[in-house]
Each structure stands twice: as structure tokens, then as C-alpha cells.
Amino acid sequence: MPDMPTVLQQARRSLAIARKDVRIYYAKGPVIIFGVLFPVFLFLSFTIGRHLSVQFMIPGLLGMILFFTATSVSPIVIPWEAQARTLERLMSCPVKIETIIIGDILASFVFGLGISLVPILIGLFLGITVLSPFVFALAVILAALCFASLGTVFSIPPTNMPSTVNMIAAVVKFPVVFISGIFVPLDELPAWGQAVAYISPLTYFTDIARYSIQGRGHLPVAVDLLALLAFTALFLVVAMKLHRRTMPRRI
Amino acid sequence: MNNNVAIQVVNLTKYYGELLAVDHVSFTVRRGELFGFLGPNGAGKTTTVRMLTGVITADEGSASILEYKVGSLRAKQVTGVVPEMANAYGDLSGWHNLMLMAELYGMPASLAQERGTGLMQETGLYPRKDSLVRTYSKGMKQRLILCLALLSDPEVLFLDEPTSGLDVQSARLIKDMLQSLNARGKTIFLTTHDMEEANQLCNRVAIINEGKLVAIDAPEKLRMAVSGMYSVEVSFDNVVNPEVLASISGVNTIKKLGDKWRLYTTNPGELVVSLINYSSSNGLKIVSLNTLAPSLEDAFVALTEQEKDNA
Numbered sequence: 001m002p003d004m005p006t007v008l009q010q011a012r013r014s015l016a017i018a019r020k021d022v023r024i025y026y027a028k029g030p031v032i033i034f035g036v037l038f039p040v041f042l043f044l045s046f047t048i049g050r051h052l053s054v055q056f057m058i059p060g061l062l063g064m065i066l067f068f069t070a071t072s073v074s075p076i077v078i079p080w081e082a083q084a085r086t087l088e089r090l091m092s093c094p095v096k097i098e099t100i101i102i103g104d105i106l107a108s109f110v111f112g113l114g115i116s117l118v119p120i121l122i123g124l125f126l127g128i129t130v131l132s133p134f135v136f137a138l139a140v141i142l143a144a145l146c147f148a149s150l151g152t153v154f155s156i157p158p159t160n161m162p163s164t165v166n167m168i169a170a171v172v173k174f175p176v177v178f179i180s181g182i183f184v185p186l187d188e189l190p191a192w193g194q195a196v197a198y199i200s201p202l203t204y205f206t207d208i209a210r211y212s213i214q215g216r217g218h219l220p221v222a223v224d225l226l227a228l229l230a231f232t233a234l235f236l237v238v239a240m241k242l243h244r245r246t247m248p249r250r251i
Numbered sequence: 252m253n254n255n256v257a258i259q260v261v262n263l264t265k266y267y268g269e270l271l272a273v274d275h276v277s278f279t280v281r282r283g284e285l286f287g288f289l290g291p292n293g294a295g296k297t298t299t300v301r302m303l304t305g306v307i308t309a310d311e312g313s314a315s316i317l318e319y320k321v322g323s324l325r326a327k328q329v330t331g332v333v334p335e336m337a338n339a340y341g342d343l344s345g346w347h348n349l350m351l352m353a354e355l356y357g358m359p360a361s362l363a364q365e366r367g368t369g370l371m372q373e374t375g376l377y378p379r380k381d382s383l384v385r386t387y388s389k390g391m392k393q394r395l396i397l398c399l400a401l402l403s404d405p406e407v408l409f410l411d412e413p414t415s416g417l418d419v420q421s422a423r424l425i426k427d428m429l430q431s432l433n434a435r436g437k438t439i440f441l442t443t444h445d446m447e448e449a450n451q452l453c454n455r456v457a458i459i460n461e462g463k464l465v466a467i468d469a470p471e472k473l474r475m476a477v478s479g480m481y482s483v484e485v486s487f488d489n490v491v492n493p494e495v496l497a498s499i500s501g502v503n504t505i506k507k508l509g510d511k512w513r514l515y516t517t518n519p520g521e522l523v524v525s526l527i528n529y530s531s532s533n534g535l536k537i538v539s540l541n542t543l544a545p546s547l548e549d550a551f552v553a554l555t556e557q558e559k560d561n562a
Contacts, residue, residue: 006324012354012357013354013355013357016351016354017355019351020340020343020351023342023343023347024340024342024343084340084341085336085337085338086337086338086339086340088301088306088334088337089332089334089337089338089339089396089399091305092304092305092306092327092330092332092334093327093352093355093356094324094325094327094328094355094356094357095327095355096324248306248307248308251301251306251307
């Protein structure tokens with residue numbers, strides 16, 4: 001077990017890695033396209049002309065934007081750095097592989113959180129009210145962390161092509177959006193649909209958002225929060241275990 | 252443990268699938284040594300450096316840097332690295348690259364700024380410190396990478412082909428910096444395939460071929476160890492018959508180099524006398540005559556080919 005000073009020292013180095021990611025990767029094409037433009041257009045194409053209420057639309061829009069933005073930075077950083085030949089430098093520095101991954105997750109987390117303020121502010125401007133803002137804020141933060149961690153799972157295969165990783169991510173992300181109660185609320189899904197929905201972490205966030213904004217959730221809030229926490233832990237463990245194995249193979 | 256040892260390598264081995272890239276390599280680098288690691292392309296130089304800098308893990312054997320296990324945070328903390336073909340972050344300025352490195356090594360900000368400024372001035376990068384690295388020339392990038400490696404003032408420095416493909420000025424600047432660092436007591440592990448560079452800079456060199464260490468010694472001793480590699484370079488004022496030249500006693504092999512002949516021998520003194528006799532009895536005039544000790548390159552070729560013959 002690493003001692004406390006080592007943990008603090010590595011945490012500070014994670015922050016340095018996150019700041020580097022913010023400076024370099026926020027403005028990269030794939031991040032803007034997959035992280036911001038895609039969810040907005042996808043959402044518009046499903047909602048325009050359906051006469052839906054603001055209270056129904058905002059939780060869906062928020063869930064989708066948070067999911068896409070928070071998973072847009074973390075998958076591309078490691079393959080991008082391997083391709084640009086900056087990864088070997090980073091790996092020879094006194095940082096653990098976990099430190100590098102947490103730094104990338106932090107950068108993706110902040111990106112997701114920042115962009116998600118936009119639909120929240122639009123909603124507030126259009127007159128939505130948020131039931132128990134504290135729980136809602138906690139859910140947004142937890143979900144952003146969960147999705148950012150999922151992003152690093154996408155980059156486990158040791159390819160050095162960011163586009164390949166984005167393809168792998170898209171194969172997972174699109175189906176997830178359709179089974180997570182974004183377009184159709186959970187209680188309107190058939191039993192098999194609900195069963196599938198429970199394997200998606202986005203379901204639990206959308207459920208809290210619907211509870212907070214529409215006033216009707218499908219599951220108890222505590223269950224949603226615990227599920228998000230459990231998924232986050234799962235993604236973190238998987239990402240760290242497997243990146244440790246695949247990262248040297250990128251060099 | 253001997254605290255005179257900077258790098259200790261014992262039976263280090265790495266497989267890539269079926270390929271044995273590094274084959275049970277063992278050596279010791281003393282503190283303050285400038286150690287050269289030579290070998291043809293694909294011999295296992297870079298793989299060895301990557302194992303020693305903790306980027307990849309060895310399949311067998313062990314190694315330590317200042318008694319810390321390679322790959323550990325402590326070993327990395329005392330090490331500076333110039334990896335082969337590595338880049339600095341092109342989307343950051345030279346200065347931001349340096350400050351990132353300082354944070355990753357846990358340096359206090361004021362010290363990092365002081366050392367960063369000094370290094371950039373020494374390498375002539377200071378006027379361009381705020382430009383993005385992707386606008387730097389190749390020589391500037393390589394100088395920046397050396398600055399990144401030196402920022403934390405590491406005790407042990409690994410450089411993998413640091414001057415390969417560089418302009419003369421940048422290469423010379425880097426070599427001068429390595430010599431002055433070494434004079435200040437830093438241990439330097441340098442891989443290169445440039446024999447002249449190794450000959451000028453290194454206290455000792457190891458030669459690796461097909462993953463195996465074939466020799467390790469001071470450059471002068473390696474040169475002397477290759478017997479039969481002395482040569483005499485001679486040029487005449489007229490055309491000579493190579494067959495006659497080759498039949499002079501004491502000549503092992505002959506090679507034509509431009510307007511000169513190089514005659515390999517075990518006894519250069521006797522050969523010079525024979526050549527003078529040959530020229531006077533054939534009415535030839537000697538334009539130039541030089542005796543040459545084997546170069547490090549000769550030693551390298553002899554040692555790496557010997558391996559091939561044994562295989």
C-alpha cells in the first residue's frame with residue numbers, strides 16, 4: 001500500500017496532467033464533434049415536432065449532453081499521446097499509471113460538468129424548478145465522474161489511433177443513449193426494455209434528473225446514486241488494471 | 252551494496268513474442284561514468300533503455316538505479332530521460348512543457364522557473380520560450396527535450412540517440428552539455444550508433460548485437476583488442492597492380508579508398524619497410540603514407556561480425 005505522502009504527491013501530479021489535458025485536448029476536433037455537436041443534433045432530431053414539455057425535454061437533453069461530453073476527452077488522450085510520441089516521456093516521469101489515468105479522467109470530468117451547465121441554465125431560463133438541488137448537484141457530479149471513467153475504459157485496446165478509439169466508443173455510446181430513458185421514460189418501457197436499461201449507467205442519472213425536474217422518478221434516489229457510485233468504481237478498477245497491461249504495448 | 256554503483260543490470264531479458272530482443276544482459280555503470288551503449292539498428296539498445304527507464308517491464312532479470320528498483324517512483328525521480336524519437340507537447344509552448352515536467356517531478360515552482368530559465372538560455376531557446384513547440388525546428392525540439400530531461404537535475408541521465416539526424420550546431424551543443432554534466436559528476440548512459448561520438452565522449456562502452464552483450468570496455472582498449480586490424484594507408488604517383496600489392500609480405504587484405512590503398516596487417520612497422528622497398532624497386536614514388544591503429548568502428552565491425560560467424 002502506498003503511504004499518505006505518496007498518495008498526496010501523486011494526486012498533485014494528476015492535477016498537473018489534467019491541466020495539460022485541458023490546454024491541449026479541449027480544442028481538438030474529435031472532442032468538439034463527438035462531445036458537443038453530436039448530442040445536440042441527435043437530441044434535436046428526436047424532439048423537434050413532437051410537442052414535448054420543457055420539463056420532459058431538459059432531463060433528457062442534460063443526460064445526453066453530460067454523457068457525451070464527459071466521455072469525449074478521456075478516451076482520446078492516451079492513444080493521441082502514443083501517436084504524437086509524448087507518452088514515453090510521460091511514462092518515464094515519476095508518476096504511476098493510475099496517476100496518468102486519474103488526470104485524464106479529471107480533465108474529462110471538468111469538460112462534462114462545464115458544458116452541462118448550458119442545458120441546466122437553458123432549463124432554468126425556461127422556467128423549470130429543481131426539486132432538492134443538493135441531490136441533483138450530487139447526481140450531476142457523480143454522473144460526470146462515472147462517464148469520464150467509462151471513457152478511459154474505451155481506450156484500453158492498445159491502438160494508437162484516436163479515431164479507432166472513437167469508433168469503439170461510438171459503438172457503445174449510441175445504444176446506451178437509446179436504452180437509458182432519454183427519449184422514452186423508464187416506466188413506459190416494456191419489462192424487457194427496463195431490464196436492458198438497468199445495465200446502462202446513464203439510466204440512473206436520467207432517472208434522478210427526471211425526479212428532480214419532472215418530479216417523477218422510477219427508482220428511489222438512493223438506489224440511483226448507489227448505482228452510479230458502483231459503476232464508477234467498476235470502470236475505475238477495470239481501466240486501471242487493464243491500462244497497466246496495455247500501456248507499455250503502445251510504445 | 253556498493254554505493255559507487257549508479258546502474259546495476261543483472262540478466263535483463265525481454266521477449267517480443269518469439270523474438271528474444273534482449274538476451275540476459277548484465278553490466279554495471281559506476282557513478283559519474285559516461286557510459287556508451289553501442290549496437291547496430293535492432294540490436295536491443297532502445298529496448299534496454301526502455302526497461303531501465305521503467306517504460307516497459309523486463310521478462311527476466313532485474314536492474315536498479317542508485318539501488319532503487321527500475322520502474323519504481325524513486326528510481327524515476329532520480330532519472331532524466333531523452334527517449335528515442337520522443338516529442339515534447341507540440342500544442343504547448345516550450346516554457347509550459349518545462350513547467351509541466353517540473354510539476355511531474357514535484358519541483359517547487361520558484362526552483363523550476365530558475366532552472367528552466369537557465370537551461371533555455373544555455374540551449375539558446377529562451378527567446379522562443381513562449382512559442383508553441385510545433386513551430387520549433389528539429390534541432391530546437393531536441394534541445395528542448397534535453398532541457399526537459401535536465402530540469403529536475405537528475406543524478407542519472409539516459410539518452411537514446413540524442414544527436415541522431417541533428418544539424419552540426421545542435422549536435423555539438425548537446426555533446427558539450429553532456430561533457431560538462433559528466434564533469435559535474437552526473438552519470439550518463441548514452442546509446443548511439445555513431446562510433447566517433449562514442450569514442451569522443453565515453454569512458455566505457457558496451458557493444459550489443461542481436462540482444463547479446465558482446466564486449467564492454469574502454470574505447471581505447473576495445474580498439475587495441477582487435478588484432479590484425481592495424482593498417483597502412485599509402486598512395487603512389489602511378490597506377491599499381493593490386494595483386495602485386497596484396498602479395499607484399501605481411502599484408503592481410505587490401506582495400507582501395509579513392510586514390511589511396513589501405514593495407515591491413517598485424518605488423519605495420521615491417522610493412523612500411525616492405526612498401527618503401529617495393530616502390531623503389533618498381534620506380535614508384537610514395538605520395539603519402541600513414542599507419543593507422545584500429546578505429547572503434549573497426550572494433551565494432553569485428554566484434555559484431557564475430558558474433559554472426561559464431562551463430
